[in-house]
Amino acid sequence: MKKGEKRKQELLKIAYDMFLSQGYENTSVDEIIARAKIAKGTYYYYFPSKEKMLEDVIEMMIESEVETAGQVIGSDMPVPQKIVAIITSIKPAEAEQPIKDALMQPENVLMHNKIRKKLIEVVVPLLSEVVEEGINKGIFACDNIAERVRMLLIISNDTFNDRIFTESDIAVFIDMTEKLLGADKGTMSFIYDLIDKSEMEVSK
């Protein structure tokens, strides 16, 4: 018999692995408890529902990403680079390939969406801080920071996480980012060099 909190973490870890490898909808509670070698009742002693468990799993995933973002903010990186670093740290792109694949799968909409929503909610304040720093340093010039940052995240998510992108997508993303934040042309063009060319579709 395990002590409460420890067992919960154990279950969370198992669920995390299974959700990512087979998707949330395709992972049954029965499978989870089979792998954990516990009974139905025990599972529901720790989680009120399967969906609530998903929420916990997501929270777990996000925590580590927020930590990374925090380090970036505190670093002495140039502001534009900070922005990009946070945006990329945020997306599971830096995780292993199977994770990205799992999230791309259409049957994982629920999980995908919950992560996206939570991530945005959590990251907007962080990124806003950085943009503010940029404004103070004269690199950016804009109002309504939170709203702009949100758009940035939405777009970057759609462009780089949810689908295959082309060179044109990058070009427009750079252009849009600069204009959205009121930066000089060229401020963000370093992004282009960061992109892993292998991820890209051949542009036509």
Add this chain to the structure above:
Amino acid sequence: MKKGEKRKQELLKIAYDMFLSQGYENTSVDEIIARAKIAKGTYYYYFPSKEKMLEDVIEMMIESEVETAGQVIGSDMPVPQKIVAIITSIKPAEAEQPIKDALMQPENVLMHNKIRKKLIEVVVPLLSEVVEEGINKGIFACDNIAERVRMLLIISNDTFNDRIFTESDIAVFIDMTEKLLGADKGTMSFIYDLIDKSEMEVSK
């Protein structure tokens, strides 16, 4: 006994109503066949699965919206107004309130996402046409039209369909649209007057 295609349309119509009023996930096949007064087997004679039926329903919904968009394109409306008209015709905002509520419900993620994806895929070419017209008339100035239009749709969807928006959101949306398409400042500010103020959160 009904002739094939007619029955299918009848079922599609029933499903459409029910999906919108109670959500896809909350509508069981049993409920659908009860309302249609047919047996399980008959249902599965027409649709291989519930999800495939959803796809058909969505296709039905989209067709009508594309039609509207086509009329807008052919009209003599000013180009900026055309853009907005298409964007708003696209979103179920013009449908009745309960429909919007249904789509907002988190349990409708699947349907919501499928619509969004399909809609963007279908509308990007249409909107691109209009932007091109704007460029020819000297109202807009930009390259990579399709990519920019896509961003516009993604943003407008997130801002106006998926959540409650504030005045700041509108301001940023207008600013971003103008810059994204390379329009003069003020070109899109008429949007502000179109917004149904009752839909808005009180801005702080």
Add this chain to the structure above:
DNA sequence: CATAAAACCGACCGATAGTCGAAAAGGAGG
């Protein structure tokens, strides 16, 4: 050692999407 709290068990439940073999209806030709 007694008692209470925490952790665990698994049979059971209700709902749901989907299957299947057979029956009824419709139509075409004789």
Add this chain to the structure above:
DNA sequence: CCTCCTTTTCGACTATCGGTCGGTTTTATG
């Protein structure tokens, strides 16, 4: 009207799944 084939309909049945519940075992406490 009868025959034969196709289209459409039927509804009982299945498998799976998330979740419940009453009761048992383990652990901590004093």
